[in-house]
Amino acid sequence: MERLAKYIIIAASVALIGAFCWYFRDVIAYILLAAVFSLIASPIARTLRKIRIKRFIFPKWLASILSIVTVLVVLLSLFAFIIPIVSNVVVNFDASNLKTTGSSIELPLMELNRFLIETFPALGPDFRIETTILQHLESMLDINTFTSIIGSAAGTVIDIGVGLFAVVFISFFFINNDNMFKNIILSFVNDKYTRKTSEAIEDMYKLLSRYFIGLVIEVLGVALINTIGLHFVAGLTFSMAVGIAFMTGLLNIIPYVGPFVGGAIGTFLGLILKYYSVNPMGIDVSFWGYTAILIGIFVFAQLIDNYIFQPIIYSNSVKAHPLEIFIVLLMAGYVGGVVGMLIAIPSYTVIRVFAAKFLSHVKFVRMLTGSVQEKSQK
Numbered sequence: 001m002e003r004l005a006k007y008i009i010i011a012a013s014v015a016l017i018g019a020f021c022w023y024f025r026d027v028i029a030y031i032l033l034a035a036v037f038s039l040i041a042s043p044i045a046r047t048l049r050k051i052r053i054k055r056f057i058f059p060k061w062l063a064s065i066l067s068i069v070t071v072l073v074v075l076l077s078l079f080a081f082i083i084p085i086v087s088n089v090v091v092n093f094d095a096s097n098l099k100t101t102g103s104s105i106e107l108p109l110m111e112l113n114r115f116l117i118e119t120f121p122a123l124g125p126d127f128r129i130e131t132t133i134l135q136h137l138e139s140m141l142d143i144n145t146f147t148s149i150i151g152s153a154a155g156t157v158i159d160i161g162v163g164l165f166a167v168v169f170i171s172f173f174f175i176n177n178d179n180m181f182k183n184i185i186l187s188f189v190n191d192k193y194t195r196k197t198s199e200a201i202e203d204m205y206k207l208l209s210r211y212f213i214g215l216v217i218e219v220l221g222v223a224l225i226n227t228i229g230l231h232f233v234a235g236l237t238f239s240m241a242v243g244i245a246f247m248t249g250l251l252n253i254i255p256y257v258g259p260f261v262g263g264a265i266g267t268f269l270g271l272i273l274k275y276y277s278v279n280p281m282g283i284d285v286s287f288w289g290y291t292a293i294l295i296g297i298f299v300f301a302q303l304i305d306n307y308i309f310q311p312i313i314y315s316n317s318v319k320a321h322p323l324e325i326f327i328v329l330l331m332a333g334y335v336g337g338v339v340g341m342l343i344a345i346p347s348y349t350v351i352r353v354f355a356a357k358f359l360s361h362v363k364f365v366r367m368l369t370g371s372v373q374e375k376s377q378k
Contacts, residue, residue, distance in 0.1 A: 030163060034170035035181055036346075039209040040216065041067040045175050064175040068168060079246075193358075200357040207349050215253065218309045222301050223249035226266070229297035234270060234290070235283035244269050248298060252305065255329045255341045259305070263298035270294045 021028055044067035048058045058066075117123055174181050182201045189197045226245035230236045236244070244266045251262035274282035274290060282290060325345065332344030 026163075030166040031170060033163075033167045034174055036208075036212060037068075037071070037167055037171040038174035038181070039205070039212050041071045041171065042175050042178070042209065043213065044070055060176050064172055067175060068171060072168070196357045200354050203356075204350055204353040207353065208346055211345065211349065214312070218305065219246075219249040219253065221249075221309055222252050222305050225301040225304055226297060229300065230266075230270065230294075233283075233297060234293055236270065236273060236281050240273055240281065248301070252302075253342065254338055255333070255344075257338060257341075259298075259302045263295065263302070266298055267291065267294040 041064075045060075045063040048063035048066055049060065051058060113128055116129060117125060117127055182198065182205075185201060186194055186197060223242070223245040226248050227238075227241045230241035230244055231238050234241075248259075248262035248266045251258040251265070254261070270282070271287075271291065271294070274280055275287075283293075285293070325348075328348045329341055329344050332340040332347075334340075336343070
């Protein structure tokens with residue numbers, strides 16, 4: 001009877017905790033995002049604290065603020081490169097270019113339409129892919145849709161502003177007090193597990209910090225390769241090349257799906273800027289030739305990412321085998337889709353670290369987390 005009562009109490013406690021987390025999910029999300037942000041900014045703060053200018057040493061609060069400002073300036077500066085792309089496509093898009101450039105793409109479109117009709121006879125002899133696309137665009141861009149988009153965008157901007165302020169505010173205290181996040185976790189842990197939990201949190205902090213910093217480096221690396229290709233090979237202006245490259249770099253964070261989406265968007269924007277802009281840009285080649293060049297640039301960047309960047313970041317930062325990472329990503333994608341794939345590696349890292357500390361007596365866990373255990377013993 002006592003055992004049944006114990007199980008009931010445990011189940012009720014879990015249900016209450018789950019309900020609490022669900023009701024305050026936004027607040028919990030802010031705390032977790034602040035923890036991630038602090039993982040990226042903390043190395044900068046620690047470096048600033050080591051700097052000595054005669055007798056002046058950076059106070060912890062000043063180093064924390066400067067580290068946050070540094071990360072925000074870098075991120076906002078990179079995002080700012082996207083604005084010229086949007087303004088150029090929206091403002092400089094010239095409908096008259098549909099006629100002036102029609103001759104350059106008329107033959108490729110005819111060949112594409114003929115191929116589609118022969119492959120899919122159900123489309124009918126009068127099928128035109130350009131007409132179908134324009135009809136869909138017209139149906140999407142009616143005034144009601146535009147109004148609702150503006151309204152939802154305004155609400156989203158406000159929510160993002162509130163969330164950004166909350167994340168930055170919480171991050172300051174996490175960076176200023178290195179042990180605050182750990183102490184919050186330890187306050188819920190039984191005393192006999194405090195030491196192991198504290199060690200696990202420290203190992204987790206080191207691995208996740210290297211992972212997220214590596215992720216930022218991966219985004220910048222992919223963006224740099226695409227910038228060089230788009231500017232020097234495809235002939236786009238530098239600002240346009242950086243904007244498109246940074247978008248593809250950000251989308252590249254999404255495993256497997258992101259590179260294809262980023263490459264498709266980058267190719268589409270490159271074609272728009274060359275053929276449908278008031279001030280066309282790009283090297284003088286045929287439509288299909290230019291398309292092949294754009295695709296080749298993104299494929300080359302992806303190959304560099306797959307064979308150089310990702311093995312270093314995923315294998316060395318989280319101390320996991322590439323096949324192990326691949327299986328985890330597949331399982332996460334099946335369960336949670338794109339969001340699941342985004343949080344798969346950090347979540348798996350946390351699980352591996354705690355398993356190495358608390359389940360090291362299990363042979364399977366010991367084999368799976370051997371690299372983590374070796375690191376923690378050094």
